[in-house]
Amino acid sequence: MSPPKYVIGLDIGTTTARSFVYNVKGQVVGEAHSTLDLISPNPGWSEIDPEELWTKVLEVIKDCISEAGLIASDISSIGISCQRATFTCWSAVTGKHFHNFVTWKDLRADRYVNEWNASLSMKTLRIGGKLLYWCTRQSRYKAAGILKLYNKMVTMRLAWMLDHVPGLRDAADRGEVMFGCVDSWILYKLTGKHLTEISNIAATGLFDPFTMQYAGWEFTMFNLPMTMMPKVVESCGDHFGSTKPQLLGCPIPIKAVLADQSASVFGSGCYKTGSAKITMGTGSFLDVVTATPHASLNGLIPLVAWKIGQETSYLAEGSVHDTGVMMNWAQSTGLFENVDDTSDIAKGLDGNGGVYFVPGFHGLQAPVMDPSATAGFIGLSLVTTKEEMLRALLESIAFSQKQLVEAFLSETDYKFEKLVVDGGVARNDFILQMIANLTGLPVIRPDTVEMSVWGVASLAGLEVGMWGNKEELSKLRRNGDTFNRVREGNVINEYKMWLNACKRFTLWHQEQEGNDYFVS
Numbered sequence: 001m002s003p004p005k006y007v008i009g010l011d012i013g014t015t016t017a018r019s020f021v022y023n024v025k026g027q028v029v030g031e032a033h034s035t036l037d038l039i040s041p042n043p044g045w046s047e048i049d050p051e052e053l054w055t056k057v058l059e060v061i062k063d064c065i066s067e068a069g070l071i072a073s074d075i076s077s078i079g080i081s082c083q084r085a086t087f088t089c090w091s092a093v094t095g096k097h098f099h100n101f102v103t104w105k106d107l108r109a110d111r112y113v114n115e116w117n118a119s120l121s122m123k124t125l126r127i128g129g130k131l132l133y134w135c136t137r138q139s140r141y142k143a144a145g146i147l148k149l150y151n152k153m154v155t156m157r158l159a160w161m162l163d164h165v166p167g168l169r170d171a172a173d174r175g176e177v178m179f180g181c182v183d184s185w186i187l188y189k190l191t192g193k194h195l196t197e198i199s200n201i202a203a204t205g206l207f208d209p210f211t212m213q214y215a216g217w218e219f220t221m222f223n224l225p226m227t228m229m230p231k232v233v234e235s236c237g238d239h240f241g242s243t244k245p246q247l248l249g250c251p252i253p254i255k256a257v258l259a260d261q262s263a264s265v266f267g268s269g270c271y272k273t274g275s276a277k278i279t280m281g282t283g284s285f286l287d288v289v290t291a292t293p294h295a296s297l298n299g300l301i302p303l304v305a306w307k308i309g310q311e312t313s314y315l316a317e318g319s320v321h322d323t324g325v326m327m328n329w330a331q332s333t334g335l336f337e338n339v340d341d342t343s344d345i346a347k348g349l350d351g352n353g354g355v356y357f358v359p360g361f362h363g364l365q366a367p368v369m370d371p372s373a374t375a376g377f378i379g380l381s382l383v384t385t386k387e388e389m390l391r392a393l394l395e396s397i398a399f400s401q402k403q404l405v406e407a408f409l410s411e412t413d414y415k416f417e418k419l420v421v422d423g424g425v426a427r428n429d430f431i432l433q434m435i436a437n438l439t440g441l442p443v444i445r446p447d448t449v450e451m452s453v454w455g456v457a458s459l460a461g462l463e464v465g466m467w468g469n470k471e472e473l474s475k476l477r478r479n480g481d482t483f484n485r486v487r488e489g490n491v492i493n494e495y496k497m498w499l500n501a502c503k504r505f506t507l508w509h510q511e512q513e514g515n516d517y518f519v520s
Contacts, residue, residue: 004076004466008064008252009457011081012057012182013260014038014103014282019060021068021075022457024466026476030068032060039100044107047100050088053182054189058247065248072248079256079460081263081452082182084203085154089161089168089228090185092176092194098168101182102157105321105362109156110371113149116156121221122147151371152319153205154181159222172225179228183257190254191241196230197257202304207232209293209302209314235262235306236463256460260452261285261317262305267455268420268446269474271313276408276416278401278435279451280425284320286404288414289313298407299366308459316412318366318404322359322375323397323425329361335390343430346391351489353388354379356501357396363509364502367407374508378501397425398434399498405439418442422451429483436483437491447480 006029011018015038021030034056039047065072085104090097102108116122126147149156158179162169171177180188183200187193201207206229208215219226233239235258242251258266265277265287275289288294293302294316305313327339336342356378358364363371377389405416419441421432426445436443448454458473467473 004461004464006068006070006075007457007461007464007466008061008075008078009081009453009455009460010057010061010078010186011260011263011453011456012053012083012186013452014083014086014105017053017056017060018453019057019064020453020457021064021070022454022461026454026458026473030064030066030070032063032067034060038103042108044110046103046106048086048103049100050090050097050185053101054186057186057189062248072250072252075252076466077253077255077460077464078243079258079263079456079458080183080186080254081258081260081456082186082200084200084259084261085152085181085205087154087158087179087181087204088185089165089172089177089179090188091171092178095188098171098177099161099165101185102161104152106157107151107362109160110151112156112160113151113371116222117148122149125217148369149205155205155218155222155224158206158224162224172228175225175227177225177228178230180230183259184230187240187254187257190243190247192244193241194230195233195240197235197259198232198307199235199259199262199304200257201230201232203259203301207304209304212304212312235308236459253464254460255463256456258306258452258456258459259303261287262303262315263452263455263459264422265289265305265315265455266459267451267453268422269470269477270420271470273313274414274416276405276419278419278421278426279423280323280397280401280421280431281423282324284323284397284400284404284423284425286318286401286408288316288408290316294412296366296408297411299369300404300408301366306459316408318407320359320365320397320400320404321362323400324423326359326361326375326393326397327425330390330393335386335393340427342390342394343428345387346394346430349387349391351388352392352395352494353384354381355384355388355392356498357389357392358498358502358505359393359396359400360502360505360508364506366404368502368506370506372509373502373506376505378504391430394428394431395434395494396498398431398438399495401435402438402495403499405441416441418444420444420446422446422448429481432481432483433486434491436485437487438495440485443483445481445483447478 088101236256240254279285300316300318303315305315360373360375364373
């Protein structure tokens, strides 16, 4: 058998599906992209058609092989990176889905979240967790003592679907339903297997990273049938199987699957405990590699980064829902015409003119944790320009990252050496320089800012021997740009002003939640 020469990285995001063919030098020799349509049948709802997603995924795999001038038999393996906490349910009998994918941005279960968080059951659980933590000092019980449900978790959205989708609950009770996030659905369509990779399922809220098992108490408390759940498997290996021969002309082994943020961390070479990574795409994520699950008081979520043989790494993650989508909004409202010009526009100003922007389109996340917060400008005057408003918006992205870094460091003994950044918004020099100024840390932007697809492709390549080890992968990464702290004005004072602005925008939707805005 000839040595492996090519590997495919497939990345399925919230709005795009992308597939890349890499050679042994880590170079892209073929690629294909397709846009995914988000469906919003009611205010606050966010869906994707499962069959359309599958059609476009298969299309980009075929197209990238064709563009590379290769055939399926030339590909040694496939790695798949997926958006997280977006799920559907389908029939174990017919293979047809019961409902569209409910994305991680969906808010239809907001009333369930609020009612359960205020319930006697959850209050009792939190009290029990605090008592057990006091007795045992185990991090698992510390997490239970502050546990709250959020819309981003799958738990309440799945409960809502079971209650509202005709026939779903009855079929689930008969054991005829398969649940799955994007990784499970795509694996099912490619191979016929009902599996989920551990970093993907760990991001749903249904899996306990402290015990590395499904959280059985949740299934009991919220009446979720365990029979629907896929088998949990490690991040790489033979267990995923190969693509059905008729799909691509011959079977291709699937050797690695990772959640998108885990793939991004791996692709950036952040293997060591304490490595910190920021992704700025549709939303923003700070991910810190930890040796054990991190129980946070500031709303950071303990996740599984990956499990590779005997090696298990974890992530502590904080997120901001609105980053790239906020840039799209700003462009659509006329704050700028070309996104490539925004950095120079902001740098061309002496300051923000006393204007601050609060990025609360979907509430404020860690460490504020207020889903009822709103978005808006504050400090506007009759002489405020749209350029100053744009700068305030860009600054809010940097301020949000400073806030996440500060939240993590305040509750751990970790010390960051640097921040590695990627994602489309990471192309903006002004934002990265401001993050460096605010945190005092070097901000590293690799020569490619799209690391999720490379991360899972490199793991799949390692599994088939295309590369020998992580050190060899590190040599393939090319240096990009480094942003070091430059003392320009009093950025810390501006950051404090922004924190005060955020307080003014909290609790805005508190009266409306569960009444006017959401359809049930």
